[in-house]
Amino acid sequence: MAIILPDLPYAYDALEPYIDAETMHLHHDKHHQTYVNNANAALEKHPEIGEDLEALLADVESIPADIRQALINNGGGHLNHALFWELMTPEKTAPSADLAAAIDAAFGSFEEFQAAFTAAATTRFGSGWAWLVVNKEGKLEVTSTANQDTPISEGKKPILGLDVWEHAYYVKYRNVRPDYIKAFFSVINWNKVDELYAAAK
Numbered sequence: 674m675a676i677i678l679p680d681l682p683y684a685y686d687a688l689e690p691y692i693d694a695e696t697m698h699l700h701h702d703k704h705h706q707t708y709v710n711n712a713n714a715a716l717e718k719h720p721e722i723g724e725d726l727e728a729l730l731a732d733v734e735s736i737p738a739d740i741r742q743a744l745i746n747n748g749g750g751h752l753n754h755a756l757f758w759e760l761m762t763p764e765k766t767a768p769s770a771d772l773a774a775a776i777d778a779a780f781g782s783f784e785e786f787q788a789a790f791t792a793a794a795t796t797r798f799g800s801g802w803a804w805l806v807v808n809k810e811g812k813l814e815v816t817s818t819a820n821q822d823t824p825i826s827e828g829k830k831p832i833l834g835l836d837v838w839e840h841a842y843y844v845k846y847r848n849v850r851p852d853y854i855k856a857f858f859s860v861i862n863w864n865k866v867d868e869l870y871a872a873a874k
C-alpha cells in the first residue's frame with residue numbers, strides 16, 4: 674500500500690476564470706504529487722507506524738523522530754491538498770441553514786466571517802494556509818498555519834482551507850494574493866464544508 678494522488682473531482686479548467694487550468698495542472702500534478710511521493714518515502718522507513726496520516730499528524734510526537742518533520746511537511750501537504758480540491762466546485766453552492774447559523778453565532782455575520790478568513794489568508798506570512806475549523810470546544814474558529822502544518826495537529830478539525838503558498842496563485846494572480854483570496858469565495862464547495870461541519874461538531 675502507499676498513499677496515492679487522488680484525481681481532481683472536476684476538470685482542470687472547471688474553476689476558470691477564478692482558478693486557471695495551468696495552475697491546477699501544476700498544483701495538482703506536480704506539487705501535490707511531490708508531497709505524495711515524499712510522504713511515501715518517509716513512511717517506507719517505518720512500516721510499523723502504518724499510513725493513517727490523520728491519526729499520525731493528530732499526535733506528531735508519536736511519529737519516529739527521523740521522519741517526523743518529513744511527515745509534517747509531506748503528509749500534511751497531502752492531507753491539506755486532498756481536502757483543498759474537494760473544497761472547490763464550479764457549481765453554485767451555499768452554506769446549509771445549520772452552518773450559516775453557526776457562522777453567524779461565531780462571527781456575527783457571513784460578511785464578518787469572510788473578512789476574518791480573508792485577513793487570516795492575507796496576513797499569513799510566507800507559505801501556509803488559512804482555515805475555518807471546529808475547535809476543541811466544538812466552536813467555529815478562523816485560524817492559519819505555516820507551511821503544510823495541519824490544524825489536526827492542534828486538535829482542530831478543518832472544514833474549509835485555503836492554500837496561500839505562492840504556487841497556488843502566482844501563475845494567474847502574480848503577487849496579488851488578495852485577488853486570489855476573493856476569487857476563492859466564488860468556488861467554495863459549501864456542500865463539502867457542510868458535510869465536514871456536520872461530522873466535526
Ligand SMILES: [Fe+2]
Nearest residue numbers: 704836838841
Ligand atoms: Fe499547494
